[in-house]
Amino acid sequence: MSALTVAVLKRALGDPSDPDTPFSYARCAELDRAEEFPEAICAELDRLGLPRHYVPVEFGGALTGLEELAALIRVVAGRDLTVAIGHAKSYLGAACVWTAGSPEQARALAARLIAGAPVSWGLTERAHGSDLMATEVAAEPHPSGGYRLTGEKWLINNATRGELVCVLARTDPAGGPRAHSLFLVDKRRLEPGRYRCLPKQRTHGIRGADISGIAFDGARIPDDALVGEAGRGTETVLRTLQLTRTVCTALSLGAADHALRQAVAFTAGRELYGSRLIRFPHVRRTLGRAHATLLACEAVSLVANRSAGALPGEQSVASSVVKSFVPERVDALIADCGELLGGRAFLTGLHEHGSFQKLARDHRVVGIFDGNQAVNRNALVNQFPVLARRYREGRVDADGLARAVDPGSAAPPTDPGRLELVSRGGSSLVQSVPSAVAALRAVPGTDPRLLALAGRLAARCDALHGELAALRPSPVASARAFQLAEEYEECFAGAAVLHLWLAGGGAPAGPELWRDGLWARAALAVLLAGASPERSGEAGGDDAEFDALFDTLEAMGAGCPPESARAGEEIR
Template sequence: MTTTAPPAQGLAAGPVDRFTRRLRELTGPGLPFGAAELAALDRADAFPADAVRALDEAGLPRYYVPAEHGGALDDFTVVMRLLRAVARIDLTVAAAHGKTYLGAVSTWIAGAEEPARRLARRITDGEVVSCALTERHHGSDLLSGEVTARPAADGGWLLNGEKWLINNVSRAGLVTVLARTHDAGGPRGFSLFLVDKARLAPGTHTCLPKVRTYGIRGADISGIALHDAHLPADALIGAPGQGVEIIVKALHITRTCCAAMSLGTGDHALRLAADFAAGHAGDDGTPLARRPHIRRELGEATAGLLLAEATGLVAVRSLHALTGEMSVVSAVAKAYVPAQVDALIARLLHLLGPHGLLGPGDPHGQFAKAERDHRIIGIFDGSSLVNRNALIEQFPRLARGYRKGRVDAAGLAEATSPHTAPRPFRPAALSLLSTAGASVPAGLPAAVAELRERARDSRDGAGLDSLLSLATRLLDATERLHEAMAAVRFTPRAVPAEAFDLAERYELCFAAACALHLWLRATPATGDGTPAPDTWLRGCLVKALTDLGEPVDDAEAQALDDCADLLLGRPPGHFPSLLDQLRPGTPQEANAS
């Protein structure tokens, strides 16, 4: 898949704006995205068929198909924003619909033209595609999979075994299946197949019962059993033995795009809590939102979400600009963004008290549903533990690359310049491991040096000096972290617990570096030396340093209260998007819920 770059129009607001307007039109009593309708489906564990159908009619499936195959996918940032808009209303719907991309991406990566075009036509016509990787007794350990594919006597393949805890596998017409094609297994012992269920002989496959889940209750989480299911030769994706390699590269993409669903849920939870705090007063008549400790809680939650958004935005742009580093970037995005949103929701739950635990039939019950639903994102496409382990395996390369200052300067500038159209995505540039390290943290010394130069040249030197102090402490923490990473010694089956602590710290440093890079690229110093708006960046840096255990004084912590004002200053139904902060004066993006 090689996407075609769109005209240079920033983040392609056109399709996003049209889509979010359509979502608002579908939100209301009796409509597919009505709050009461979605709550009733949740209570009944029922699939949101009307909402999914409405997304089909709105054209969302076209954004799962690369432009060269007849679809609309030429910028992953647009896909992230579209899925985020859906998740902002209901995560169950976003997860149910977005999984078609996971089912299809292996075919796009494999690169065979005709199979890709056939699949593209099926998806744009509304076909659901699932991806069957996990098994009942093996979880995330794909190399232990027992589903087998054996050459059939008359050509093609025979599939046998069971895949379980698979999203959309009962509703899907097409299923990408990872199967063992060599008895010994191993990295070259598995292959991928695109199974067309309509072409299977009767009795050769069975859809397993839906699994009742804590969150996303209406989603089709089930399984499929295969019994000598005959597949034609052209069902093979790529070459025999390439299955694990293709799926790992595919996960570099889908793990990154999972950030969209976390961010949308975070938007929804933060807006619900802010509206609650603004609409309820204490005995003295003061709105809860204006009480200092609640304002600080809202500010820290806002800063956390902006930090997560910075990570997600840089990650999806890195698919285009830093493709060879995605083994690192995707692991950070998938581990950090859901964890940050989980922490945000937990913080807001304490603020809401019992109102945060009410059922979906109560006016405040949407928060409880968002809390339940979001728990699954940390598990989808590899858990946080799996992704942190993937980071730890790359510690030697990451530490060495940082020490040697290995930075893809052009790629980093593009990944952190949200107003420019990205270069075409080239899947051939994906790699199982990043050989050079990671440009985002490795570029931090140069970013701090640029900030120091701005502070020297700015009329508001004192203001930027305080920002520089925060950034310098971040740089110091990042340098100490890489030294600790270089000192870790481990074997694949005996990773020390402290390595996972270092991985979490790496995610924080990476996220804060994303925020600083974005600010520098998206808000260049003005010609008269006036500093660019930096409220959001201060909040992000204070939040990151606090989570790292670095010292922050009371005056610096005021940045969190300022972030609360970014949230509370917006009318009901709006949220503090980082994209608004990067483009002051642009229209606020409405909260479709």
């Protein structure tokens, strides 16, 4: 079977507005009301070959870099987040094996996954949440070989459906950083009565998803269930999270596509006070700002996905940034689109079968997956000293950065073995902002408005890193440190926008969104405005950029994303 492409996947899935299409808004709404898992839709994704893209090419799959995988997940998420979350969980569950498993273990898992076996990831526990160091599930050596697994994993996606579960367990009762190991547990090989699946939890969003748990009662697992070295489980999880957190942004981008599609279609067709709603200046500005937000999120997600292969030593920074930044910004985008839809944003049986209210509910959980915003910002705060130092030094991995920001080139292959727990080089993307602004100024004919926005970004980066350097280390991050983490996210996203613009050549005679730096101006404007309420009025003069963006999109006949996938095509 040839590799699946975005275009092929979109055609195969059909028109989601057609209720007779299996993967339609109507069918997803019906499943949501029944709180039923979308088995038939996931089976169709299996038939189309999507699971092959969860498996690295060296083990018989189609996965090389994260960019292509994210684009495919975005298509599915643009239809329905429950389906995307339920199906893509198999990649998250298997990724630790790609990171640290033996070749034999990886090939065996790959064959099962490609055949459609769901895979789950058992990390969290009822009493400890995301505190992995407090894991209580225990794996004790058995006298005859293998281990005995005892304890409970809870709030686990696909815990019941999953044929295999990658479980983090304590192997050293004394505790410490080397106290935990990973095991790939095959339910089919467990003794009867030694495990039980916990009841599905009813949830506000993703109602049909299998959010449940699994409990082990001395379940014996073989030696070959161990993933990587004993005692390296936490380290393997932290490395793997750098990949899964980055890919999770595709869920948010798909949700943003869906929200904008509905908002533009509704305002274009709704007549109020003798005019179409889309003709109202406030509506147009709101839609322009929402599209600018999506462009900024696309830029930072694209660069982060490519950085996993191009700048693996820095991915601990990139993954924490995008997993915090993108879901938060898309939550706000969805809320703005909901304001335009008015009451229809809350109805369950009208307007595209109530898919907007489902979308709004479903997306709230994306920010929690694989570490919530507080977890990711805390991980970023812990790296502030090296980020400040490397920025002051101007340290940049020029070759890696060039590959990360050039979407016209082949996506760099991801090698999990090159990921570092903490970036020793800081962030080449952010640390090169001063030189990138200088390069922009050297481009003949660069629009003065873009130069002004880039200059403001550089000034903000300078001020931020000055404060990072002066921040006193503390065992518990301060409220101000978390605010600085938010500002760093904005600088990182702004740097992604600036570098992608430069990689595209900045040609003023290019397509409409490239002309005069329009898409980059709008994306930088929305980033410089900030997300915090106390900073939201900081750059009110930039609103004209959002007006110009939407005017251009409307003139292009692209006032909203085409069905289910922009995949960054506007910024290429």
